[in-house]
Amino acid sequence: xxxxxxxxxxxxxxxxxxxxxxxxxxxxxxxxxxxxxxxxxxxxxxxxxxxxxxxxxxxxxxxxxxxxxxxxxxxxxxxxxxxxxxxxxxxxxxxxxxxxxxxxxxxxxxxxxxxxxxxxxxxxxxxxxxxxxxxxxxxxxxxxxxxxxxxxxxxxxxxxxxxxxxxxxxxxxxxxxxxxxxxxxxxxxxxxxxxxxxxxxxxxxxxxxxxxxxxxxxxxxxxxxxxxxxxxxxxxxxxxxxxxxxxxxxxxxxxxxxxxxxxxxxxxxxxxxxxxxxxxxxxxxxxxxxxxxxxxxxxxxxxxxxx
Amino acid sequence: xxxxxxxxxxxxxxxxxxxxxxxxxxxxxxxxxxxxxxxxxxxxxxxxxxxxxxxxxxxxxxxxxxxxxxxxxxxxxxxxxxxxxxxxxxxxxxxxxxxxxxxxxxxxxxxxxxxxxxxxxxxxxxxxxxxxxxxxxxxxxxxxxxxxxxxxxxxxxxxxxxxxxxxxxxxxxxxxxxxxxxxxxxxxxxxxxxxxxxxxxxxxxxxxxxxxxxxxxxxxxxxxxxxxxxxxxxxxxxxxxxxxxxxxxxxxxxxxxxxxxxxxxxxxxxxxxxxxxxxxxxxxxxxxxxxxxxxxxxxxxxxxxxx
Numbered sequence: 001x002x003x004x005x006x007x008x009x010x011x012x013x014x015x016x017x018x019x020x021x022x023x024x025x026x027x028x029x030x031x032x033x034x035x036x037x038x039x040x041x042x043x044x045x046x047x048x049x050x051x052x053x054x055x056x057x058x059x060x061x062x063x064x065x066x067x068x069x070x071x072x073x074x075x076x077x078x079x080x081x082x083x084x085x086x087x088x089x090x091x092x093x094x095x096x097x098x099x100x101x102x103x104x105x106x107x108x109x110x111x112x113x114x115x116x117x118x119x120x121x122x123x124x125x126x127x128x129x130x131x132x133x134x135x136x137x138x139x140x141x142x143x144x145x146x147x148x149x150x151x152x153x154x155x156x157x158x159x160x161x162x163x164x165x166x167x168x169x170x171x172x173x174x175x176x177x178x179x180x181x182x183x184x185x186x187x188x189x190x191x192x193x194x195x196x197x198x199x200x201x202x203x204x205x206x207x208x209x210x211x212x213x214x215x216x217x218x219x220x221x222x223x224x225x226x227x228x229x230x231x232x233x234x235x236x237x238x239x240x241x242x243x244x245x246x247x248x249x250x251x252x253x254x255x256x257x258x259x260x261x262x263x264x265x266x267x268x269x270x271x272x273x274x275x276x277x278x279x280x281x282x283x284x285x286x287x288x289x290x291x292x293x294x295x296x297x298x299x300x301x302x303x304x305x306x307x
Numbered sequence: 308x309x310x311x312x313x314x315x316x317x318x319x320x321x322x323x324x325x326x327x328x329x330x331x332x333x334x335x336x337x338x339x340x341x342x343x344x345x346x347x348x349x350x351x352x353x354x355x356x357x358x359x360x361x362x363x364x365x366x367x368x369x370x371x372x373x374x375x376x377x378x379x380x381x382x383x384x385x386x387x388x389x390x391x392x393x394x395x396x397x398x399x400x401x402x403x404x405x406x407x408x409x410x411x412x413x414x415x416x417x418x419x420x421x422x423x424x425x426x427x428x429x430x431x432x433x434x435x436x437x438x439x440x441x442x443x444x445x446x447x448x449x450x451x452x453x454x455x456x457x458x459x460x461x462x463x464x465x466x467x468x469x470x471x472x473x474x475x476x477x478x479x480x481x482x483x484x485x486x487x488x489x490x491x492x493x494x495x496x497x498x499x500x501x502x503x504x505x506x507x508x509x510x511x512x513x514x515x516x517x518x519x520x521x522x523x524x525x526x527x528x529x530x531x532x533x534x535x536x537x538x539x540x541x542x543x544x545x546x547x548x549x550x551x552x553x554x555x556x557x558x559x560x561x562x563x564x565x566x567x568x569x570x571x572x573x574x575x576x577x578x579x580x581x582x583x584x585x586x587x588x589x590x591x592x593x594x595x596x597x598x599x600x601x602x603x604x605x606x607x608x609x610x611x612x613x614x
Contacts, residue, residue: 047420053419053420053423055423104602104603104606107606108606110419111353111357111359111419112562112606112607114359114419114423115359115554115558115562116602116606118554119554119555119558119595119598119599119602120599122551122554122555122595123592123595123596123598123599126591126592126595127592129591130589130591130592236551237430237547240423240424240427243420243423243424243427244424244427246420247420247421247424251420277435277438277439279431279432279434279435280431280432280435280436280439282428282431283427283428283429283430283431283432283435284428284432286424286425286427286428286431287410287425287428287429287432289424290414290417290421290424290425290428291410291413291414291425294417294421
């Protein structure tokens with residue numbers, strides 16, 4: 001336990017010192033890692049703990065991002081007030097959409113569940129694309145800027161941490177609560193859990209909504225850092241991202257997907273800076289991951305630890 | 308009020324024009340036939356292999372690009388065109404065999420997310436491979452002269468190639484039906500969509516069955532791409548939209564059902580064709596709305612059966 005505390009303390013120190021050591025560009029990348037870490041972990045609460053493979057999770061990330069952007073751009077509030085409202089609006093919007101999508105999707109399981117989430121995501125994507133009055137259509141919403149000093153990456157970095165760290169803590173407590181243990185039991189054997197008297201669907205729906213809400217928060221945190229939102233964030237090709245991150249990090253650990261997010265984001269920056277064929281390289285990496293590393297990065301470490 | 312009625316009646320003025328209706332119906336049906344060629348393979352692969360092949364659109368795109376190359380190699384005329392179709396179909400069958408035996412076969416027992424990521428990696432890789440082989444610019448393929456004119460029927464002038472596509476689609480649908488219902492192989496395929504384990508324990512070589520189903524699916528996608536080549540703009544982004552339409556068709560028709568794919572493909576083709584007239588700009592939303600309604604009313608699709 002004391003070793004764990006030491007690691008945690010070291011991590012806090014490193015995170016606090018990071019902006020001083022990095023250029024603005026890499027601070028921007030660090031913010032992206034922080035946002036996507038929450039995205040990947042919230043996705044994995046659904047997949048790794050609940051056994052629900054959503055292939056439409058980008059929808060909630062995107063809805064959160066659009067909700068945040070709309071509050072800043074169109075609510076007509078003072079910049080500070082609007083900004084304070086962003087996390088709440090993003091989570092509420094994503095949770096609301098997740099409640100509707102989840103209501104219909106948790107009625108089916110396995111790959112069919114994935115197809116349903118996929119279908120609703122595409123519906124939301126076309127809405128984002130076509131409701132030009134609200135979303136700006138193909139051009140997206142651009143020119144988002146946090147107020148005052150927060151516009152500086154080194155300051156926004158700490159804002160991102162103050163958003164994401166409590167969210168991760170809440171999710172961590174959730175998966176280790178009786179609710180989370182029931183969730184894991186559900187993954188292993190839904191029928192038996194049902195026989196014990198648990199309402200399987202409402203349990204799954206609740207998880208889906210919580211996961212969606214935090215994905216939405218991640219989307220808003222990232223949107224205000226990047227300064228824009230595009231409909232492509234909700235497209236089907238975007239929904240592979242959290243899956244890759246979770247599998248890369250390892251779906252059987254809580255923070256594995258966060259590690260996966262960090263590796264994925266940095267890889268993408270490095271590769272796309274070197275070649276225009278980064279999808280080809282990324283595809284090959286994913287292929288290798290799937291065929292050679294079934295337990296992800298944390299799995300490699302664990303295997304080494306036990307041998 | 309008066310102006311609203313005027314706008315609406317202007318919007319739906321085409322309804323009184325039989326020529327427009329006939330022409331749109333023809334366009335919708337012929338596009339529907341192309342959709343059927345992709346969706347039937349996607350649906351069969353899902354039914355038997357239980358894998359959602361996200362790369363199926365990329366296979367269609369490869370078929371179209373193969374037609375670009377082959378058209379330059381064969382003599383003009385109907386015989387050359389037939390050669391292009393056969394060549395593209397055969398080429399994609401070979402590619403399909405390579406993908407199934409080299410990659411997919413290794414992950415049938417892996418969790419769903421691994422299967423999803425593998426076909427997703429293929430989307431990235433094949434998408435970039437197209438750019439490497441054929442470049443980034445759009446290509447076009449001319450149709451044989453005999454099919455390039457127009458035909459008079461029912462007092463309306465139709466583009467001949469559209470009529471040819473509908474005929475070809477019906478011909479292939481009948482061929483597929485015969486293959487599935489009149490051959491021993493077809494009986495195995497239909498049995499596998501119901502219970503793979505049972506089929507295996509009865510002594511059927513399911514390994515070979517999986518390979519042949521995937522090869523057939525890839526070949527159909529290749530043929531679809533080659534048939535579509537003269538009427539679409541062949542560029543590196545072709546597969547992204549194609550796969551979405553194919554998914555919509557498979558979800559509406561019922562996953563694993565070829566008859567469902569046929570009906571749903573024509574339905575989606577027609578909804579697209581008339582949606583453009585009735586709700587310009589919103590026709591994309593229309594197909595997804597159709598899918599959402601089907602999913603809510605009959606989550607297993609029109610021709611599918613509940614788990």
